Amino acid sequence: MDNNKENIELINDKALVENLFSKQVLNNYEAKEKKVPTNYFEHFEAQILSKVVKERKAKTIRFSIPKWSQIAIAASFFAMIASTYLWIESKNTKTAIASNISIQDIATSEIDAYVNENEAMAEIDWQTEISKESSNLENLNTHLIKDTNNSQ
Amino acid sequence: MHNDQDLIIQFQQGFQKEAAFTLLLKQHQQKVYFQIKRMVTEHADADDIAQQVWIKVWSKLDGFKMESEFSTWLFRVAYNETLNFLQKQKKGAIQNITEDSYDYENAASGSDSPKSSRIQIALEQAIQQLPEKQRFVFMLRYFEEMNYEKIASITGTSVGGAKANFHQALKKMEEILKKD
Secondary structure, rough: HHHHHHHHHHHHHOOOOHHOOOOOHHHHHHHHHHHHHHHHHHHHHHHHHHHHHHHHHHHHHHHHHHHHHHHHHHHHHHHHHHHHHHHHHHHHHHHHHHHHHHHHHHHHHHHHHHHHHHHHHHHHHOOOOOOOHHHHHHHHHHHHHHHHHOOO | OOOOOHHHHHHOOOOOOOHHHHHHHHHHHHHHHHHHHHHHHHHHHHHHHHHHHHHHOOOOOOOOOOOOHHHHHHHHHHHHHHHHHHHHHHHOOOOOOOOOOOOOOOOOOOOOOOHHHHHHHHHHHHHHHHHHHHHHHHHHOOOOOOOOHHHHHOOOOOOOHHHHHHHHHHHHHHHHHOOO
């Protein structure tokens, strides 16, 4: 029913055009528009196929290069992120350990040992300095005695 | 005659893609080319546009969801490519067809009376003076005998809009004819 209605509508529309221009004129126009070079459509088919095959190959090449580079970029990016994360993490752990220990948590024996050790070091330093200075003074005295004797 | 849908499935599954595409091309290339040719008149231009259309079809067919007929989608691609071309080239402008430049040899009948030759020229002038959309709709309706629903899908308008385009085109051509 709908098809029939559509067909009648089409016939009416065509009749309106053919009343305006003759059917022959319209046929002539169509014949002129449909004139194509010999074997045009056969050549066209071959032309399109060669173009799409070329495009397909080009697409495959284009596709394979970025895929590898994408993997490489992703891998190096991941490595960079991972190493940065590990470095920051280890730094934070050390700081956290140091800041979390209070003086009450350290055993007295450990503190004593630390102090003794450092005192001993300090003593050694002082003894060295004193002996150095005294040897210098002794040397100075010896020189002075020699000089005095010579002048006399 | 192969079924479009089967060929598209074959293409989308990647099974003998080129063979399926070739059959689609064989079945539809003439209608598409002639519709483009009616719009641009020059064979070289029509050939360029038709090539672009088919290359686009090749690259987009994988994503075609078969919500419409393949031919509707194909003509829609052709419509867009033709409009792009006309906008770029500004070839939609009226070409001055005089009786001297009219190619009588290309006309189907050599026994036309001078009156029918005048009408022939008037028809070509009138067609070329139509706005692009009206021209496209007129050609699809008269020469391709398409229903308005399909024309509406191709040109991205409503059925009422497509009908209005056809009748406006007719009215405009009548006015042009009266002027001459």
